[in-house]
Amino acid sequence: MSAAATLARQGSPLREFWRGYSKSRVAVAALILLLLILAVAIGAPLISPQDPYDLKQLDIMDSKLAPGEKSATGGLYLLGTDDQGRDMLSAIFYGLRISLGVGVMSTVVALAIGIVVGLISAYAGGWTDALIMRLVDLQLSFPAILIALILLAITGQGVDKIIIALIAVQWAYYARTVRGAALVEKRKEYVDAAICLGYNPVRIVLRHIMPNVLPPLIVVATVQVAHAIALEATLSFLGLGMPITSPSLGLLISNGFTHLLSGKYWISFFPGIALLVTIVAINLVGDQLRDVLNPRLK
Amino acid sequence: MLAYIARRLAQSVLALFVMSALVFVGVYAIGNPVDILINPQADQAEIARVTAALGLDQPMWKQYWSFLSAALSGDLGKSFASNVSAITLILERMPATVELALVAMIIAIVLGLPLGLWAGLKPDSFAAKSIMAGSILGFSLPTFWVGLMLIMIFSVWLGWLPSTGRGPTIDVLGLQLSMFTWDGLKHLLMPATNLALFKLSLLIRLTRAGTREAMVQDYVRFARAKGVPERRVVSVHVLKNILIPIVTVLGLEFGSLIAFAIVTETIFAWPGMGKLLIDSINVLDRPVIVAYLMIIVFLFIVINLVVDILYTALDPRVRLSGARA
Numbered sequence: 272m273s274a275a276a277t278l279a280r281q282g283s284p285l286r287e288f289w290r291g292y293s294k295s296r297v298a299v300a301a302l303i304l305l306l307l308i309l310a311v312a313i314g315a316p317l318i319s320p321q322d323p324y325d326l327k328q329l330d331i332m333d334s335k336l337a338p339g340e341k342s343a344t345g346g347l348y349l350l351g352t353d354d355q356g357r358d359m360l361s362a363i364f365y366g367l368r369i370s371l372g373v374g375v376m377s378t379v380v381a382l383a384i385g386i387v388v389g390l391i392s393a394y395a396g397g398w399t400d401a402l403i404m405r406l407v408d409l410q411l412s413f414p415a416i417l418i419a420l421i422l423l424a425i426t427g428q429g430v431d432k433i434i435i436a437l438i439a440v441q442w443a444y445y446a447r448t449v450r451g452a453a454l455v456e457k458r459k460e461y462v463d464a465a466i467c468l469g470y471n472p473v474r475i476v477l478r479h480i481m482p483n484v485l486p487p488l489i490v491v492a493t494v495q496v497a498h499a500i501a502l503e504a505t506l507s508f509l510g511l512g513m514p515i516t517s518p519s520l521g522l523l524i525s526n527g528f529t530h531l532l533s534g535k536y537w538i539s540f541f542p543g544i545a546l547l548v549t550i551v552a553i554n555l556v557g558d559q560l561r562d563v564l565n566p567r568l569k
Numbered sequence: 570m571l572a573y574i575a576r577r578l579a580q581s582v583l584a585l586f587v588m589s590a591l592v593f594v595g596v597y598a599i600g601n602p603v604d605i606l607i608n609p610q611a612d613q614a615e616i617a618r619v620t621a622a623l624g625l626d627q628p629m630w631k632q633y634w635s636f637l638s639a640a641l642s643g644d645l646g647k648s649f650a651s652n653v654s655a656i657t658l659i660l661e662r663m664p665a666t667v668e669l670a671l672v673a674m675i676i677a678i679v680l681g682l683p684l685g686l687w688a689g690l691k692p693d694s695f696a697a698k699s700i701m702a703g704s705i706l707g708f709s710l711p712t713f714w715v716g717l718m719l720i721m722i723f724s725v726w727l728g729w730l731p732s733t734g735r736g737p738t739i740d741v742l743g744l745q746l747s748m749f750t751w752d753g754l755k756h757l758l759m760p761a762t763n764l765a766l767f768k769l770s771l772l773i774r775l776t777r778a779g780t781r782e783a784m785v786q787d788y789v790r791f792a793r794a795k796g797v798p799e800r801r802v803v804s805v806h807v808l809k810n811i812l813i814p815i816v817t818v819l820g821l822e823f824g825s826l827i828a829f830a831i832v833t834e835t836i837f838a839w840p841g842m843g844k845l846l847i848d849s850i851n852v853l854d855r856p857v858i859v860a861y862l863m864i865i866v867f868l869f870i871v872i873n874l875v876v877d878i879l880y881t882a883l884d885p886r887v888r889l890s891g892a893r894a
Contacts, residue, residue: 414825505713
């Protein structure tokens with residue numbers, strides 16, 4: 272068989288990947304759901320029935336309406352309203368935007384830091400490596416929530432502060448993963464070849480080792496976004512996360528907590544469902560990505 | 570072995586020292602507690618007097634030094650808010666948290682082991698698939714939201730279980746525990762289940778993976794060939810072998826249960842150390858925050874140390890690589 276025929280049979284790498292991915296119907300459904308959630312989060316200002324943070328659009332007479340009730344002026348509140356008369360559906364759309372934004376942003380920055388530190392650690396070796404890895408060990412021996420709590424107790428509330436806390440929690444994990452993968456790559460012959468060619472170490476690390484370390488890491492990062500979102504929600508619920516001016520899903524749930532005992536479940540319930548669906552969708556997509564990209568399962 | 574333990578011990582002490590410095594410097598960088606504690610109408614002299622009384626006029630390194638030397642003799646300072654020794658305040662609350670974590674751990678083990686075994690023995694059955702789907706859900710559900718939903722269902726709608734507090738406690742060997750009274754048990758059930766959920770999912774997955782690996786091993790085939798009944802193969806041969814990693818993980822996870830209890834205690838108003846920490850953060854009660862963190866750090870380092878040493882004792886392969894390193 273000629274090389275061209277083999278290529279035609281296998282298709283492009285992307286098509287090959289999709290064939291592996293679409294084997295699981297659940298994973299495809301999860302991917303569609305996730306794209307939908309992303310679309311809602313990005314397009315929140317366009318599709319929300321009202322701007323929940325524009326006080327002119329809120330009517331205090333509409334506060335704490337049950338799902339499906341109509342407002343005094345005739346508008347329908349599909350998921351009810353909170354104590355300010357805010358439409359819960361719109362609040363959830365905007366909340367998704369904030370939760371996803373914080374989760375993705377902190378993961379991307381933590382990933383970048385983890386890659387740099389991990390590569391330095393693997394390539395430098397010696398006491399630099401020992402020092403960095405002891406630090407990573409020390410941090411990873413404590414649960415993420417405790418580290419985030421300590422940091423937020425020190426720095427106080429704020430969007431920037433919670434992103435910093437989430438980065439601080441995640442970087443060590445990536446650093447360790449990158450270092451492990453890079454150490455394996457470092458021993459391979461293509462690296463020896465690059466050294467023989469006289470390339471400088473920075474080039475070898477960035478152009479030769481990093482591309483081989485990256486794919487498994489991206490899978491890990493996908494699942495980590497879900498962890499980051501859940502952690503942010505938890506911290507916001509404890510009152511140490513997002514400020515009241517940027518209500519993430521966690522803060523919405525926390526707001527509803529006070530009304531839960533009087534039977535007004537919807538203020539906490541629906542943001543929680545939105546959070547749950549987002550996390551499950553990300554986890555399912557991440558699981559399938561791992562299976563498809565894992566060379567050992569091929 | 571002795572050299573290994575000695576080195577591990579030295580590492581632990583160093584880690585404790587580093588963490589104490591980080592926590593101290595970090596926490597003492599938060600705002601000025603005098604602003605919160607003092608009457609807003611107080612004059613400059615009064616503010617200076619309170620600052621001096623709390624030792625806040627000293628330079629940072631001096632404060633740390635006095636903190637450290639006092640800490641070594643078991644004194645972690647007095648709470649700014651209630652003027653009681655911080656360590657007493659925390660130790661008073663500790664039995665509640667430990668009780669909650671222990672019961673959660675028991676729930677996770679009692680449910681998780683059999684479910685995981687079942688899922689591992691019959692991986693293609695409908696029950697196994699439901700168990701695994703449930704465990705994915707258990708991983709994905711945010712703990713605090715599950716807590717709220719439990720309150721909504723069992724306290725608000727059904728009215729079966731109380732939503733806050735510990736209920737009556739009785740004195741058991743000097744500890745105030747609520748698990749031995751009927752009402753106390755009712756108070757304990759919801760928070761403990763909530764806290765157990767994540768560990769339950771973890772345990773199911775661990776047990777399932779271990780069982781699936783063990784079932785294809787030679788010793789299982791040999792036991793079967795010998796005519797050992799299937800029941801005994803599973804309950805003696807397989808279980809014994811998968812238990813080592815499970816016990817190790819559970820040991821490590823106990824510490825994280827105590828940390829995660831912060832969330833559960835806040836939801837169910839459970840009067841433990843975690844709720845104390847959140848309350849103290851809100852009023853900037855530094856000595857209590859520092860004391861809590863030091864106790865937790867100490868606890869974690871001790872747990873890690875004990876698990877490491879136990880693991881080395883149990884598994885000769887680890888011992889060999891440890892001796893070489």
